[in-house]
Amino acid sequence: MTTDAPAAERLERGWSWIIRSFDEQRRLWVTQLEMVSAAEHVPELREQLVPGMTAARHGMAELFAGLDPAVDPERARRVGSLYQALLTGVLVQHLVDPETAPSGHDLVEALRAVATDLS
Numbered sequence: 449m450t451t452d453a454p455a456a457e458r459l460e461r462g463w464s465w466i467i468r469s470f471d472e473q474r475r476l477w478v479t480q481l482e483m484v485s486a487a488e489h490v491p492e493l494r495e496q497l498v499p500g501m502t503a504a505r506h507g508m509a510e511l512f513a514g515l516d517p518a519v520d521p522e523r524a525r526r527v528g529s530l531y532q533a534l535l536t537g538v539l540v541q542h543l544v545d546p547e548t549a550p551s552g553h554d555l556v557e558a559l560r561a562v563a564t565d566l567s
Contacts, residue, residue, distance in 0.1 A: 455513075456556050462511055464552030466535065470542045477539055505532050 453461070470477055487494040505528030506517040512531050517524035534555065541549040550558065 456560070459512055459559070460552040460556045462552070463538075463555045467538065467542060467549075467552060470539060471546075474543075478543065481539070481543075501532070504535075505529055508532055508535070 483493060483497065487497055506524055507528070508531035509515040509517060509524040509528035513524075513527045515524040515527055517528075538550060538555070
């Protein structure tokens with residue numbers, strides 16, 4: 449994905465790619481959800497998941513917002529956390545009801561609407 453594309457285009461492409469992976473790598477995504485559920489009862493598993501979640505947060509901040517966690521770690525954490533929350537929610541929707549789950553385009557349009565409301 450080119451980083452010089454407009455932000456909305458990067459978001460739509462990125463989310464479309466992630467959403468496709470829900471089908472292409474379904475077992476991986478289901479296993480991820482199962483591990484998160486199991487972490488509630490297995491503290492050692494929770495400890496192992498934390499670094500991966502931190503890396504995912506940073507990766508999403510870089511991918512979608514062009515943020516370098518080394519330059520602005522707090523902003524990258526916040527923005528990455530928002531994208532990680534979206535990822536989890538979209539994943540669950542897609543696994544349960546893929547026919548009505550949002551597309552990459554839907555997510556961009558929804559973010560635009562929310563951003564406008566916040567202005």
